[in-house]
Amino acid sequence: xxxxxxxxxxxxxxxxxxxxxxxxxxxxxxxxxxxxxxxxxxxxxxxxxxxxxxxxxxxxxxxxxxxxxxxxxxxxxxxxxxxxxxxxxxxxxxxxxxxxxxxxxxxxxxxxxxxxxxxxxxxxxxxxxxxxxxxxxxxxxxxxxxxxxxxxxxxxxxxxxxxxxxxxxxxxxxxxxxxxxxxxxxxxxxxxxxxxxxxxxxxxxxxxxxxxxxxxxxxxxxxxxxxxxxxxxxxxxxxxxxxxxxxxxxxxxxxxxxxxxxxxxxxxxxxxxxxxxxxxxxxxxxxxxxxxxxxxxxxxxxxxxxxxxxxxxxxxxxxxxxxxxxxxxxxxxxxxxxxxxxxxxxxxxxxxxxxxxxxxxxxxxxxxxxxxxxxxxxxxxxxxxxxxxxx
Amino acid sequence: xxxxxxxxxxxxxxxxxxxxxxxxxxxxxxxxxxxxxxxxxxxxxxxxxxxxxxxxxxxxxxxxxxxxxxxxxxxxxxxxxxxxxxxxxxxxxx
Numbered sequence: 001x002x003x004x005x006x007x008x009x010x011x012x013x014x015x016x017x018x019x020x021x022x023x024x025x026x027x028x029x030x031x032x033x034x035x036x037x038x039x040x041x042x043x044x045x046x047x048x049x050x051x052x053x054x055x056x057x058x059x060x061x062x063x064x065x066x067x068x069x070x071x072x073x074x075x076x077x078x079x080x081x082x083x084x085x086x087x088x089x090x091x092x093x094x095x096x097x098x099x100x101x102x103x104x105x106x107x108x109x110x111x112x113x114x115x116x117x118x119x120x121x122x123x124x125x126x127x128x129x130x131x132x133x134x135x136x137x138x139x140x141x142x143x144x145x146x147x148x149x150x151x152x153x154x155x156x157x158x159x160x161x162x163x164x165x166x167x168x169x170x171x172x173x174x175x176x177x178x179x180x181x182x183x184x185x186x187x188x189x190x191x192x193x194x195x196x197x198x199x200x201x202x203x204x205x206x207x208x209x210x211x212x213x214x215x216x217x218x219x220x221x222x223x224x225x226x227x228x229x230x231x232x233x234x235x236x237x238x239x240x241x242x243x244x245x246x247x248x249x250x251x252x253x254x255x256x257x258x259x260x261x262x263x264x265x266x267x268x269x270x271x272x273x274x275x276x277x278x279x280x281x282x283x284x285x286x287x288x289x290x291x292x293x294x295x296x297x298x299x300x301x302x303x304x305x306x307x308x309x310x311x312x313x314x315x316x317x318x319x320x321x322x323x324x325x326x327x328x329x330x331x332x333x334x335x336x337x338x339x340x341x342x343x344x345x346x347x348x349x350x351x352x353x354x355x356x357x358x359x360x361x362x363x364x365x366x367x368x369x370x371x372x373x374x375x376x377x378x379x380x381x382x383x384x385x386x387x388x389x390x391x
Numbered sequence: 392x393x394x395x396x397x398x399x400x401x402x403x404x405x406x407x408x409x410x411x412x413x414x415x416x417x418x419x420x421x422x423x424x425x426x427x428x429x430x431x432x433x434x435x436x437x438x439x440x441x442x443x444x445x446x447x448x449x450x451x452x453x454x455x456x457x458x459x460x461x462x463x464x465x466x467x468x469x470x471x472x473x474x475x476x477x478x479x480x481x482x483x484x485x
Binding site for chain 2: 097098099158197203204205206207208209211215217218219221222223225226
C-alpha cells in the first residue's frame with residue numbers, strides 16, 4: 001500500500017535510498033544534503049538496510065569510493081551540495097567516462113565567494129558538461145520519485161545521474177509524500193545493476209586503462225552517443241515507473257499552457273510552482289502565458305523545447321545561475337541555442353534570480369510579465385540599477 | 392587503434408593482464424646483464440624490480456625478461472657487492 005507521509009526533501013531521499021537498498025553508500029555530505037546521509041546512516045545503524053556505508057574524509061574520496069564500488073558491479077548512491085560537488089569535480093568525469101551508473105542527489109546551493117549556504121543552481125551548473133545526466137526536482141514528491149527513477153535509468157543507460165533538489169526550499173521543507181511499498185520499489189529496480197561491471201568477477205578486467213591519441217576520441221564519441229540515447233531510456237523508464245507506481249513523470253520537460261502562449265516561462269526546479277501560478281495570474285489578466293519546466297537538463301531537451309516554445313512571441317527564462325560570460329545564465333544560453341534558426345524564433349529574455357537563496361516574490365514575477373520584455377539578460381530583484389522598472 | 396567508436400559502448404574496459412602483451416623493453420638505454428656464476432640467489436633483485444622482469448624458478452633466479460625490463464638499474468644497485476652478479480651495459484654494446 002502507498003502511504004502518505006510528511007517528509008522533508010532530505011528525509012524523502014533517504015527513504016528512497018533505503019528502499020533502493022544500495023550495496024554501497026560513500027559520502028562526506030555537506031549542508032544542506034547532510035541530513036540525507038545522516039538519516040540513511042541511521043537506517044544502516046538500526047539494521048534496516050544492509051548497505052556498506054563508507055564514511056570517508058572528503059567529497060573527493062566519497063565519489064572515488066563510489067567509482068570503485070560501481071566498477072565492482074555494485075548499486076551505489078551518494079549525496080552532496082555546493083562546495084562538496086565542486087571538490088568532486090575531478091572524479092565526476094571519471095565516473096561518466098567509465099560509464100558507471102552512480103546516482104547522486106545534489107541539494108542545490110550557491111558557491112563561495114562570498115560564502116553563502118542557501119539555494120541556487122551554481123553548483124550543478126558547474127558540472128553540466130561532466131557527462132552526468134541531470135534532472136531537477138519540482139517538489140519533495142518529485143525528488144523522491146526521481147531518485148527511484150534515476151537508478152533505473154542510470155543502470156540501463158550506463159551513465160551516472162544527478163538528481164538535483166533545491167537546497168532548503170526542498171531539502172528542508174516538509175511536504176506530504178506518497179511513499180510506495182518497499183516491495184514495489186524492489187520490483188522496479190531489481191537487486192543489482194542488470195549489466196554492471198564485474199571487477200570482482202571470475203574474469204580479470206582492467207577498468208580505465210590509458211587511452212592515448214589513437215583511441216581517446218573514440219571513447220569520448222561513444223560517451224556522447226550514450227548521452228544521446230538517454231531520452232529513449234527515460235521514456236522507457238517513465239513507462240515502467242507508471243506501471244509500477246501509477247504515477248506519470250514527464251521525462252524531459254513539463255509544459256503547461258504553451259499551446260497558445262504569447263509569453264512562455266522556462267524554469268528549472270522548485271520555483272516552477274511560483275512560475276506556474278504567475279502564468280495563471282497572467283491568464284486571468286487576459287495574457288496568454290504558459291510554462292515549460294525543464295526536468296532533464298542533461299542531455300539538453302532541445303527538440304522538446306523547440307516544440308513547446310516555437311509559437312511564443314516571448315520566452316522568459318528564469319534561472320538561478322550565471323555563466324559570467326556576458327551571455328547570461330546557462331539555461332538561457334542553451335534555450336537560445338535550441339531556438340536558433342527557427343522561423344520567427346521567439347525573443348528570449350534571460351532572467352537571473354534567486355542567487356544565494358534570495359527569494360523570488362510573486363509581485364516580481366507579475367511585474368515581469370506585465371513589463372515590456374527587453375530581451376537580453378536581466379538580474380531580477382537585485383539592488384541597484386534595473387533593466388526592468390517595476391510596474 | 393582501429394576500433395570504431397560504435398564498438399566502445401562498454402566504456403574503457405579491457406581484459407586483465409594486458410600489460411604482459413605490452414612490450415616496454417624497447418624503452419631501455421642500459422641493459423642488466425646477469426652472471427649466474429656469481430649470483431647467490433638472494434632474490435633482492437626480484438624483490439626490488441619494479442617491472443617484475445626478474446624471472447625465477449624454484450626460488451632461484453633464472454634470467455631477465457628483456458621484453459619488460461626498462462633498464463632502471465635497481466637490480467644492479469641492490470645486488471650484494473660481494474656477489475656483483477648484475478652489470479649495466481649500454482644497449483647496443485656487445
